[in-house]
Amino acid sequence: MRKYQDWMTVLSNRQIAKDVYEMKLEGEGAGKISAPGQFVNIKIASLESQPYLRRPMSVCEYDDHHLTIIYKVVGKGTQLLTEKKPGDQLDMLLGLGNGFPLPDIKEALLVGGGVGVPPLYELGKQLKARGVKITSVLGFNSQCDVFYETQFKALGEVYVATMDGSYQDQGTAVDVIRKRGLSYDRYFACGPEKMLDALVLFDDKNGYLSFEARMGCGFGACMGCSCKVKTKPYKRICVEGPVLEASEVIVHE
């Protein structure tokens, strides 16, 4: 697999929800991204200091010279990212993973959970540009976690689900799909494993799911992200994923 390294310059880095930040970057490397749902792998500190592993992040939006990531602070690496200022440079591997397909359909349902929401935004923009009707269901724990509702509203109808019921529908994204009887030709999802499992149990034929499994190298060398699927003994999420078809996913016990 080919991997492209480049330096990207930070344009902005702002908090948009509880512990969640949006970072916009500029650089030629953005031109290496070829599909919505691909990810970048960011070297957050130098090899001499921790953390030395790269950190994978989905691309939320891109064009030939720019990209946006949205990240939640969960540990040292993402905490260090919050300190980046406009003009700082980040060493990135770009255009990683397969990304979402753009099938010939009339209606798409985007289902995002937490920081699984970002890659669905670029996907929604590209599907809408092809004339596809977009409905989005965005799931969060609480109102303080909600982000990008306005951006998704520009694509079509949006339902927000919160686990504690503090904003819009109470429950999971799948609860909302059932309750509202939402229609679609294909669904496209990214989020926590539990949400993806629930979607496969709901419909294992007409969906694509993006997995944000823990990774090592991020480009196919270490096997650290291998996952069992129905069609093969295993797939490496970083190369043959992160997007898998619902029909090949084995639901976790």
Ligand SMILES: Cc1cc2nc3c(=O)[nH]c(=O)nc-3n(C[C@H](O)[C@H](O)[C@H](O)COP(=O)(O)OP(=O)(O)OC[C@H]3O[C@@H](n4cnc5c(N)ncnc54)[C@H](O)[C@@H]3O)c2cc1C
């Ligand atoms: C393909 C892909 C795309 C991703 N896209 C995004 C994104 O768009 N936005 C975003 O916020 N995050 C995303 N992630 C997750 C992100 O990579 C991790 O949150 C990040 O690497 C954590 O780094 P850290 O040094 O801050 O935390 P660490 O110190 O490495 O870990 C802190 C805590 O978070 C847990 N953790 C770390 N990584 C993961 C993971 N992948 N899944 C579940 N728990 C984890 C650890 O077990 C630990 O408890 C993505 C992951 C993958 C594989």
Ligand code: FES
């Ligand atoms: S993370 Fe190393 S093979 Fe996928």
